[in-house]
Amino acid sequence: MNxxxxxxxxxxxxxxxxxxxxxxRVIDSGWYIGGNELASFEAQFADYCxxxxxxxxxxxxxxxxxxxxxxxxxxKIKEGDEVIVPANTYIASILAVTENRLVPVxxxxxxxxxxxxxxxxxxxxxxxxxxxxPVHLYGQLADMPALREIAQKHNLLILEDxxxxxxxSIDGRKAGNWGDxxxxxxxxxxxxxxxxxxxxxxxxxxxxxxTLKALRNxxxxxxxxxxxxxxxxRLDEIxxxxxxxxxxxxxxxxxxxRVIADVYLKGIKNPAITLPAAPSMSAASLESHxxxxxxxxxxxxxxxxxxxxxxxxxxxxxYPIPPHRQQAYAEWNxxxxxxxxxxxxxxxxxxxxxxxxxxxxxxxxxxxxxFSAG
Ligand SMILES: *Cc1c(COP(=O)(O)O)cnc(C)c1O
Numbered sequence: 094m095n096x097x098x099x100x101x102x103x104x105x106x107x108x109x110x111x112x113x114x115x116x117x118r119v120i121d122s123g124w125y126i127g128g129n130e131l132a133s134f135e136a137q138f139a140d141y142c143x144x145x146x147x148x149x150x151x152x153x154x155x156x157x158x159x160x161x162x163x164x165x166x167x168x169k170i171k172e173g174d175e176v177i178v179p180a181n182t183y184i185a186s187i188l189a190v191t192e193n194r195l196v197p198v199x200x201x202x203x204x205x206x207x208x209x210x211x212x213x214x215x216x217x218x219x220x221x222x223x224x225x226x227p228v229h230l231y232g233q234l235a236d237m238p239a240l241r242e243i244a245q246k247h248n249l250l251i252l253e254d255x256x257x258x259x260x261x262s263i264d265g266r267k268a269g270n271w272g273d274x275x276x277x278x279x280x281x282x283x284x285x286x287x288x289x290x291x292x293x294x295x296x297x298x299x300x301x302x303x304t305l306k307a308l309r310n311x312x313x314x315x316x317x318x319x320x321x322x323x324x325x326x327r328l329d330e331i332x333x334x335x336x337x338x339x340x341x342x343x344x345x346x347x348x349x350x351r352v353i354a355d356v357y358l359k360g361i362k363n364p365a366i367t368l369p370a371a372p373s374m375s376a377a378s379l380e381s382h383x384x385x386x387x388x389x390x391x392x393x394x395x396x397x398x399x400x401x402x403x404x405x406x407x408x409x410x411x412y413p414i415p416p417h418r419q420q421a422y423a424e425w426n427x428x429x430x431x432x433x434x435x436x437x438x439x440x441x442x443x444x445x446x447x448x449x450x451x452x453x454x455x456x457x458x459x460x461x462x463x464f465s466a467g
């Protein structure tokens with residue numbers, strides 16, 4: 094049996110009729126940028142997250158970059174201010190900070206959850222810290238109640254990186270409604286994925302929403318009038334229409350991911366493989382994970398990956414090189430971040446997705462249990 098890592102073709106094939114209908118509607122409308130499809134998706138997604146506003150942009154990186162930029166334009170932060178980010182995040186979270194000439198302060202994650210650890214965040218706060226940028230990595234919400242308390246105490250803004258966690262919630266409060274703003278990516282492989290690039294910011298701050306709407310559109314709030322030297326970062330009508338279709342199916346797809354995760358969590362029993370810290374079986378904490386990725390650790394990762402490949406199980410590494418070891422950030426290459434480095438050396442992501450069958454998951458479990466690290 095062959096188990097692909099993620100079958101995007103199958104995911105979208107299941108929704109083909111609805112997607113084609115929505116696509117046809119846009120083609121026939123004669124209106125392709127900044128119309129009803131965008132306004133409608135923005136309203137639906139804001140509502141889904143429980144936020145007041147949603148501002149569609151071209152991709153997830155822009156969602157983060159433009160939010161920090163907007164706070165600069167609004168006078169809330171300035172160049173040189175420090176932004177606390179998890180050291181093990183996907184590089185985009187950090188690119189958004191450096192693009193704005195802000196200073197990323199890399200904080201080691203919690204090894205159990207791969208997310209920011211509140212006590213280490215508090216220890217990293219200086220007189221120049223202005224923003225916390227928690228990333229809900231692999232689909233699991235960071236400890237937002239604790240991070241919000243820290244932010245309140247030290248008067249910090251929170252920008253959530255929710256690119257991997259659409260729909261994840263704690264106590265009924267979703268990703269996108271915990272921070273002062275939240276950046277989402279709708280890259281095709283994300284839990285809510287367009288059929289191309291797309292992203293959005295959610296917020297309940299009216300001034301921020303207005304500033305972002307101008308910034309994404311050349312800095313213009315009214316035709317031919319420019320408030321800021323902005324950029325062109327728009328979510329076009331076709332992608333907005335695709336996303337409105339896909340949003341309707343997101344919760345059912347998340348439930349399916351949870352079924353697959355449960356098969357893995359209950360079935361994989363191998364001392365050479367460390368499972369993700371399972372959210373305890375209480376309903377509230379189960380909701381905190383939407384299983385964008387199912388990431389395990391092994392000290393013999395390369396061996397495990399080739400063993401699984403022989404069994405027809407496709408795996409990927411998220412991520413092989415930590416940001417501080419990238420050539421792009423040569424100034425950090427000598428820094429020692431042992432937890433982050435161990436994570437990048439040991440993680441491996443098992444197949445996960447809304448069209449995966451339980452039979453396929455059982456095959457992955459058997460392949461994992463047959464692995465011998467010796
Ligand atoms: C995908 C991703 C991004 C960037 O989103 P794009 O739409 O690809 O620009 C940012 N942060 C995280 C954590 C991501 O996974």
